[in-house]
Amino acid sequence: MQSFRPNPLAPDSLSRALDQFSFHIRHFALYRSIPPHQDKTTVGVQFKLVFLVCGRVDFEAGSRRFVMNPGDALVIPPFIRYTARCTTDEETEYGYAYFDLADSAMEEEFTSLLDCALPALYRGVLAEAELGTICRMVHGLSPEEPGAHREAHILLDWMVLQLARSLLHSSQAAHTAANDAGAQLVRQCIGHLRRVPPREFSVAELCEFAHVTQSYLYKCFQREMNCSPQKFLTLYRLKLAERELCDSSATIQELAEQFGYTSAGAFSQAFKQHFSVSPAAWRQGQRDRTHREPD
Amino acid sequence: MQSFRPNPLAPDSLSRALDQFSFHIRHFALYRSIPPHQDKTTVGVQFKLVFLVCGRVDFEAGSRRFVMNPGDALVIPPFIRYTARCTTDEETEYGYAYFDLADSAMEEEFTSLLDCALPALYRGVLAEAELGTICRMVHGLSPEEPGAHREAHILLDWMVLQLARSLLHSSQAAHTAANDAGAQLVRQCIGHLRRVPPREFSVAELCEFAHVTQSYLYKCFQREMNCSPQKFLTLYRLKLAERELCDSSATIQELAEQFGYTSAGAFSQAFKQHFSVSPAAWRQGQRDRTHREPD
Structure with missing residues (x-):
């Protein structure tokens, strides 16, 4: 045995x-x-x-x-x-x-x-x-x-x-990102955005959260993320919306409201500008892909 | 973009x-x-x-x-x-x-x-x-x-x-296992054991489930599993007990009852015969291993 x-x-x-x-x-x-x-x-x-x-x-x-x-x-x-x-x-x-x-x-x-x-x-x-x-x-x-x-x-x-x-x-020496104040500020802001409803995203909100001026926030985002805080918020909001678009059955109108756009049209336009397709077409594309299976 | x-x-x-x-x-x-x-x-x-x-x-x-x-x-x-x-x-x-x-x-x-x-x-x-x-x-x-x-x-x-x-x-040709009656009977018995409380495992129970005689059951297990149905049941019960021993905090006495042994002693003896250590030592060994971590 x-x-x-x-x-x-x-x-x-x-x-x-x-x-x-x-x-x-x-x-x-x-x-x-x-x-x-x-x-x-x-x-x-x-x-x-x-x-x-x-x-x-x-x-x-x-x-x-x-x-x-x-x-x-x-x-x-x-x-x-x-x-x-x-x-x-x-x-x-x-x-x-x-x-x-x-x-x-x-x-x-x-x-x-x-x-x-x-x-x-x-x-x-x-x-x-x-x-x-x-x-x-x-x-x-x-x-x-x-x-x-x-x-x-x-x-x-x-x-x-x-x-x-x-x-x-490694000695972590190659990973120097973490330690300076600007990088830390940006990371804290990203962490904060996870706890805020997307429709409330604003540069003013971030400044208030981080107790910094708009120009300092701008400088830090520009240095670490290579884009302005405003641009970052736009991208971040669109990313969340894109995920929701694929995962939920909410209408475009509902998503527009949820993510703080003034109308379904404004949401569609912003989405299209970034993803090159309309929200409806993107959703349909994802569904087709899920259903079209190899076996 | x-x-x-x-x-x-x-x-x-x-x-x-x-x-x-x-x-x-x-x-x-x-x-x-x-x-x-x-x-x-x-x-x-x-x-x-x-x-x-x-x-x-x-x-x-x-x-x-x-x-x-x-x-x-x-x-x-x-x-x-x-x-x-x-x-x-x-x-x-x-x-x-x-x-x-x-x-x-x-x-x-x-x-x-x-x-x-x-x-x-x-x-x-x-x-x-x-x-x-x-x-x-x-x-x-x-x-x-x-x-x-x-x-x-x-x-x-x-x-x-x-x-x-x-x-x-593949053409599945190499996988000829599935199709003869004896192999199928053994597979059905194993499937059945998953639905029966371990203390009720018995050769008679399997014969009744499969509507076959003890000698035919014996022949099929011997051919497909290279061991008798009785031996198989002993091993299978021990395997379940071993898993429960590691995953639960039941006492040896409780496990003996759960798995149909007449006493904690009988359980320990059967376990030791198969796993070469007592149930208590096995459990302790598993815990030590879980706690002794590399970092």
């Missing part, structure tokens, strides 16, 4: 912390740039995880600047306007995932665990052999393949685990 | 089916055998997933015989007595995970999805490059490494996904 070897892998603190999070992945893909490279400046309303496969990339967002080498990964939180430059003459390839936390109330804990309330670089988290395997897996992710959705989540879970581990192992 | 590419990875049926399962991993390790190899005959009370890295292994359990080559995986459900023989003169290496379903009520769905109510072979599910990466990861699993618990679960999730996919892709 076999005698048992007990499980040596009891849940540790890090595992338990990570077990709390589950993700909504929007997009998971590889991107290849062939010289001459073009700079890319963009801003997202989701978290973005990027891992570099080959080449070298200069990343710049507000006061943060990183040089990414193969095996490095980067997490960019929502609403950060950043510029990425491929700086070698070789082909550059990177993988990226856009994702939200399934439970948005967990965002603060997530950014705190990964130290990524502002863009964070994790050096050398992916060894060469792992990079190859991951590239093949990401490359193979196709909506037609049964289980692709689960595979994407497994991949993201694994990468997030590697990032969290690298933080524990 | 960036326009969104919608997520092409909508949840598909297979992803949703797999999302239902979460596992309790007991052990996840690599095993290396250097010639001269020794045959191994064993029986487990958990599911076992085995994947062959190098060498060749003949597997035999009841009426089922498989030849495993590198990249093949095998799932052995609980209570199967089997023999594994390394049949080449080279080094043989395999990885294995012992696991339970976190929700035992899901066992039937799990075995049905993976077609593994009896041992099932999945040919060529791991490509060579993946094998290398997985071996490194399993090799690196150490209780001292923060996140090891989560990494083991990620690895198991990924492998289970590959097995489920291979079933969809």
Whole structure:
């Protein structure tokens, strides 16, 4: 009769912390740039995880600047306007995932665990052999393949685990974001917005909460997020509205009211300006996608 | 302003089916055998997933015989007595995970999805490059490494996904287990045991449920499970008791009653005979392991 070897892998603190999070992945893909490279400046309303496969990339967002080498990964939180430059003459390839936390109330804990309330670089988290395997897996992710959705989540879970581990192992020196007053102010404001109904979002409200002047708030947002507080609030409100649009059956009119727009038309216009499609078309697109299944 | 590419990875049926399962991993390790190899005959009370890295292994359990080559995986459900023989003169290496379903009520769905109510072979599910990466990861699993618990679960999730996919892709020809009457009878009995209080387990009860004679039941269990129905019931009851021992705070006396033993002493003796430690020591060991954390 076999005698048992007990499980040596009891849940540790890090595992338990990570077990709390589950993700909504929007997009998971590889991107290849062939010289001459073009700079890319963009801003997202989701978290973005990027891992570099080959080449070298200069990343710049507000006061943060990183040089990414193969095996490095980067997490960019929502609403950060950043510029990425491929700086070698070789082909550059990177993988990226856009994702939200399934439970948005967990965002603060997530950014705190990964130290990524502002863009964070994790050096050398992916060894060469792992990079190859991951590239093949990401490359193979196709909506037609049964289980692709689960595979994407497994991949993201694994990468997030590697990032969290690298933080524990590193001296944290590379993660300098957290400590200056401006960055802290911005993070506090984002935390505050999670507790305020979207229709009440205003720059004045943020100033009152943080006990700072509008011009200081402006300076801090501009430096850390590369956009004004007003612009940030617009994006943040739209992000929440977009999520509600997909998850609830509220009418456009109801959503407009809920998110503080003067009319359904004003909401539609703002949405369209940002997402390039109307709220109704976006909702329909998401539903079609959910129903159109590979098997 | 960036326009969104919608997520092409909508949840598909297979992803949703797999999302239902979460596992309790007991052990996840690599095993290396250097010639001269020794045959191994064993029986487990958990599911076992085995994947062959190098060498060749003949597997035999009841009426089922498989030849495993590198990249093949095998799932052995609980209570199967089997023999594994390394049949080449080279080094043989395999990885294995012992696991339970976190929700035992899901066992039937799990075995049905993976077609593994009896041992099932999945040919060529791991490509060579993946094998290398997985071996490194399993090799690196150490209780001292923060996140090891989560990494083991990620690895198991990924492998289970590959097995489920291979079933969809294959002609199912390799999975011949399901169709003969004896195998079906055994599977029905196991399903029935999930709905009966453990103290009522008896061979007579099973015969009545299945409308068969004791000698036919004996023949079927002996052929498919390589043990008698009585032995199977003893193992199954102990497995349930072991889980309850870890998860609840019931006393040994209470557990003895719950699982149909005449006394705490009789329970302890049966437990010790199988698990090589007393119920109290086993419980203490599990608790120590949970509290002794790497960080």
